[in-house]
Each structure stands twice: as C-alpha cells, then as structure tokens.
Amino acid sequence: MENYLTLFETYDVPAAFWANIQLTFWAAIWATLLGTLLALFRISPIASLQFVGAAYVNIFRNTPLTIIIAFGVLGLFGQLQVSLTEDFNLNFFRLAILGLSLYHAAFVCEAIRSGVNTVPLGQAEAARAIGLSFLPAARLVILPQAFRGAVAPLGNVLIALIKNSTVAAAGSVAIEASSLMKTMIEFRGDLVIPIFLTFALGFVIIVIPVGLLTTWASRKLAVAR
Amino acid sequence: MRKTRYAAAAIAAAAALTLSACGGGDSGGAEATGEAEGSGETIRIGIKFDQPGLGFDEGGSYSGFDVDVAKYVANELGYSEDQIEFSEAPSANRENLLSNGQVDMIFATYSITDTRKETVAFAGPYFVAGQDLLVRADDDSISGPEDLEGKNLCSVTGSTSAQKIKDTYPGVNLVEQPGYAECVSLMAGGGIDAATTDDIILAGLAAQEANAGQFKVVGAPFSEENYGVGLPQDNTTCEAINEAITKMIDEGAWEEAITANTEGADYTFNDELNPPTPEPCA
Numbered sequence: 001m002e003n004y005l006t007l008f009e010t011y012d013v014p015a016a017f018w019a020n021i022q023l024t025f026w027a028a029i030w031a032t033l034l035g036t037l038l039a040l041f042r043i044s045p046i047a048s049l050q051f052v053g054a055a056y057v058n059i060f061r062n063t064p065l066t067i068i069i070a071f072g073v074l075g076l077f078g079q080l081q082v083s084l085t086e087d088f089n090l091n092f093f094r095l096a097i098l099g100l101s102l103y104h105a106a107f108v109c110e111a112i113r114s115g116v117n118t119v120p121l122g123q124a125e126a127a128r129a130i131g132l133s134f135l136p137a138a139r140l141v142i143l144p145q146a147f148r149g150a151v152a153p154l155g156n157v158l159i160a161l162i163k164n165s166t167v168a169a170a171g172s173v174a175i176e177a178s179s180l181m182k183t184m185i186e187f188r189g190d191l192v193i194p195i196f197l198t199f200a201l202g203f204v205i206i207v208i209p210v211g212l213l214t215t216w217a218s219r220k221l222a223v224a225r
Numbered sequence: 226m227r228k229t230r231y232a233a234a235a236i237a238a239a240a241a242l243t244l245s246a247c248g249g250g251d252s253g254g255a256e257a258t259g260e261a262e263g264s265g266e267t268i269r270i271g272i273k274f275d276q277p278g279l280g281f282d283e284g285g286s287y288s289g290f291d292v293d294v295a296k297y298v299a300n301e302l303g304y305s306e307d308q309i310e311f312s313e314a315p316s317a318n319r320e321n322l323l324s325n326g327q328v329d330m331i332f333a334t335y336s337i338t339d340t341r342k343e344t345v346a347f348a349g350p351y352f353v354a355g356q357d358l359l360v361r362a363d364d365d366s367i368s369g370p371e372d373l374e375g376k377n378l379c380s381v382t383g384s385t386s387a388q389k390i391k392d393t394y395p396g397v398n399l400v401e402q403p404g405y406a407e408c409v410s411l412m413a414g415g416g417i418d419a420a421t422t423d424d425i426i427l428a429g430l431a432a433q434e435a436n437a438g439q440f441k442v443v444g445a446p447f448s449e450e451n452y453g454v455g456l457p458q459d460n461t462t463c464e465a466i467n468e469a470i471t472k473m474i475d476e477g478a479w480e481e482a483i484t485a486n487t488e489g490a491d492y493t494f495n496d497e498l499n500p501p502t503p504e505p506c507a
Contacts, residue, residue: 174399179382186316187385
C-alpha cells in the first residue's frame with residue numbers, strides 16, 4: 001500500500017486527467033458547433049447540402065478515431081507541416097482537439113437529428129405558416145426543441161468523448177492519462193494491476209456525474225407534449 | 226429506490242472495468258498453461274512481435290536477435306526448435322506474463338532494473354544496449370543528444386527513452402508516438418530530425434528492407450540498458466541460462482546473430498560493454 005502511494009509522489013495523476021478534461025472541453029465545443037451546422041445541412045431543403053451533411057457523417061462516423069488522430073500527426077504535421085501554433089507541444093494538443101472534434105461532430109449531428117425527430121411536424125408547418133423561412137424556423141422553432149429532446153443522446157456522445165480523449169496519445173499528446181499510465185507501467189512493472197485500476201477508477205469518477213447530470217437534465221428539459 | 230439503482234450501476238461499471246483490466250493480461254494464457262503442464266515438453270518464450278531485428282513476427286515465423294538468443298538458450302536447455310512456443314510479450318505485460326506463469330522466459334529487450342527485480346528474476350544480461358539516435362543518412366548535423374536543442378525528436382509514448390530525454394534534455398521537441406515505425410515514417414516525411422531508443426532497436430529499424438540506406442545510427446550511446454532474460458522468481462533455470470549465454474558468446478554464435486540481424490544498418494555494437502558477462506543468479 002505504501003508502495004502504491006509513492007506512485008502519486010512520482011507521477012502527477014490528477015494533472016494527466018486534467019489534460020483529458022481540457023481535451024474534452026475544447027473538442028466538445030467545436031464538435032457541438034460543427035455538429036449543429038451539419039444537422040442543419042441534413043434537415044435543410046437543399047439537396048446538395050443534405051448530401052454534404054450525409055457524406056460527412058458517413059465518412060467520419062465510420063473512420064476509426066485512432067486513424068483520424070494519427071493522421072493529424074503523421075499527415076498534417078509530418079507531411080504537410082501544418083502548425084496551429086508556434087508552441088511545439090501545444091500544436092499536438094490542438095491537432096488532437098481537431099481530430100476529436102471532427103470525429104465527434106458526426107455523432108453530435110446524429111444526436112441532434114434524433115432530437116429534431118422528436119419535434120412534431122406541425123411545429124415546422126406552423127413556423128412556415130407564420131412566414132418564417134428555413135433558417136429562422138430552424139433557429140426559433142425547431143432547434144430549441146430539438147436540443148431539449150437530444151440531451152440524453154448528446155450526453156452519451158460527451159461520455160464517449162471523455163473516454164476517447166485518451167486516443168490523443170496516438171497524436172503525441174503525452175501529458176494525458178493513458179500516456180501517463182504507459183509511463184507508469186514501464187517504470188513500475190511491480191504495480192501494473194493497481195495502476196490499471198487507478199486509471200479505470202479515475203474515468204469512472206469523471207463519467208458517472210456526467211451520466212447522472214444528463215439523465216437529470218433530459219427529464220428536466222424534455223418538452224412536455 | 227432510484228439511488229440504489231445508480232449505486233448498483235456504478236458498482237457494475239467498476240466491476241466490468243476491473244475485469245477487463247485483468248482480462249488483458251490473461252489472453253490466451255489459460256490454454257498455453259494447460260498444454261505445457263500436461264506434456265512438459267515445450268518451453269514457452271515471450272518475445273516482441275513488432276521490433277524488426279530483435280523480435281519480429283513474419284507471418285508465423287519469428288526473426289531477430291532476441292529470437293536467435295532464445296533459440297540458442299532453449300536448445301542448450303534441451304528443447305529443440307519445434308518445442309518452442311513463442312508468444313508476444315508487450316512491454317506492459319511482461320511482469321504479469323512471468324508472475325502468472327503464462328510464459329517460462331522472456332527475451333524482449335527487457336532491461337534489468339531494480340524495480341523489476343521485485344516481481345521477476347533475470348538471467349543474463351546477454352546484451353548491453355545504449356540509448357542512441359537514428360538520423361537520416363545524409364544528416365551530419367547531429368552527432369549526439371547535445372545537438373538536439375530545438376530539433377524535433379521522436380520516441381515511443383511511455384518508454385524509458387522518452388522519459389530520459391524529458392529529464393535530461395528539456396530543450397528538445399519530443400514527439401511521442403505509439404511505435405517506432407511511426408517515428409521512422411515521420412522522419413522520412415521530414416517532420417522530425419531524429420528518433421531515439423536503444424541502439425540495437427534503431428539498427429533493426431534501419432536494417433528493414435523498406436528503410437535500407439535511408440537512415441543511420443549515430444553511434445554515441447548515452448545510457449546503459451542491460452538486456453536480461455526475464456524469469457519467474459521461483460525459477461530453476463537461471464544458472465543454466467547464464468551458462469548457455471556464456472557458451473553462445475564464446476562460440477561466436479552471439480556475434481554472428483548480431484551481425485546477421487543488423488545487416489545493412491551500418492551499425493556496430495558498443496564493444497566496450499559487449500559482449501557482457503552474465504551476472505550471478507540471485
């Protein structure tokens with residue numbers, strides 16, 4: 001036990017989880033923005049936009065996240081010398097956020113679309129009847145209700161995103177939890193199982209409140225019909 | 226009522242995670258144990274499957290320096306080549322494979338360290354590697370880690386080599402990748418200037434057919450890694466393995482194995498420290 005506690009003196013475990021939370025935070029924001037835009041594309045009356053939305057979702061939803069993140073480093077950084085900032089390490093952090101955002105935007109889009117399906121058709125018809133064109137109708141009538149109906153699936157996407165943030169390890173973000181776990185196992189082979197359990201527990205602690213919160217919010221915010 | 230349900234769900238989730246964490250180490254172990262204990266005729270050896278020149282899976286047959294030493298030692302212990310069962314021993318799993326009895330010994334670039342000695346025993350060392358740099362063949366600007374200031378260096382996430390760079394050379398831009406193959410492809414693309422890990426691993430990478438002639442090992446090792454044979458702590462084979470290693474070195478088969486596995490890499494092992502004398506068994 002004492003042996004186990006020395007791990008926390010040598011390795012800053014909370015800092016590693018903090019890196020995952022930061023990755024999640026920024027990726028969640030960008031994924032929500034992009035996902036909402038894609039959902040608008042998919043429900044819009046313009047066929048070419050519908051096609052773009054559907055193509056994006058099908059491509060990114062069906063590409064393994066590891067490949068997207070690895071492409072950020074091997075392709076964007078390695079071959080194309082893309083740099084999102086002057087700071088060498090922050091660059092990988094941002095590339096990882098980019099990869100996580102692009103991937104999860106596809107899932108956010110589908111979650112919102114499922115929310116749109118909870119809005120009765122009469123709402124859209126009524127919006128058109130009072131003279132709103134597509135964008136105002138979406139902004140004022142459809143999307144607000146859709147988001148409230150999509151809280152639970154959006155929560156699932158967020159939970160997946162929290163755990164998927166460890167894939168940033170493939171993108172050279174070495175400060176996050178799964179990378180630290182690898183380092184700890186390399187140097188403390190005598191404590192492999194306790195190290196695994198520590199990180200598993202860490203994610204359980206982060207994810208359970210999110211699950212409880214979204215379940216509560218989805219009840220609270222559901223549109224009573 | 227609802228609260229208890231959440232608590233139950235939380236416990237179930239924790240239990241599932243616990244079980245899956247244990248499951249990783251166990252994969253394929255149960256059957257292997259059954260077989261070997263039943264017949265007592267095979268020896269189970271853990272090697273790397275993904276390190277060209279050391280332990281490499283070429284679609285069912287295995288090649289590399291670790292594999293050659295393993296075969297030689299097994300032969301000395303009285304096992305012919307078809308009595309050897311090779312299985313993969315990834316870095317993170319090595320201690321568990323040994324202490325759970327899933328393999329009999331491990332030849333997998335396994336450095337002898339004091340922390341590891343707390344859970345496993347070591348025979349050997351059979352090779353002394355040193356952390357070194359791999360650079361493009363036409364790059365003369367890097368002749369050691371001091372020249373790396375401000376340059377981009379690649380290593381593997383969570384490896385001893387990566388940690389050493391972070392601790393000793395903080396001015397280096399370190400890219401941490403899941404494997405050395407990614408490092409080599411980054412270097413070929415020009416994104417990074419050098420890759421670092423133990424010299425013999427770098428030599429194995431440079432000697433790969435696809436990379437031949439493109440890269441060179443700098444040859445200025447700045448650490449000492451004693452590759453040992455990982456054994457369970459209650460082993461009875463340590464002395465015999467040490468004798469086999471000494472014999473392999475004396476016979477010249479040891480040097481032949483190194484030369485054959487690093488051919489084309491322009492690599493010579495550090496002859497101040499090699500060949501090593503096995504340490505007495507604990």
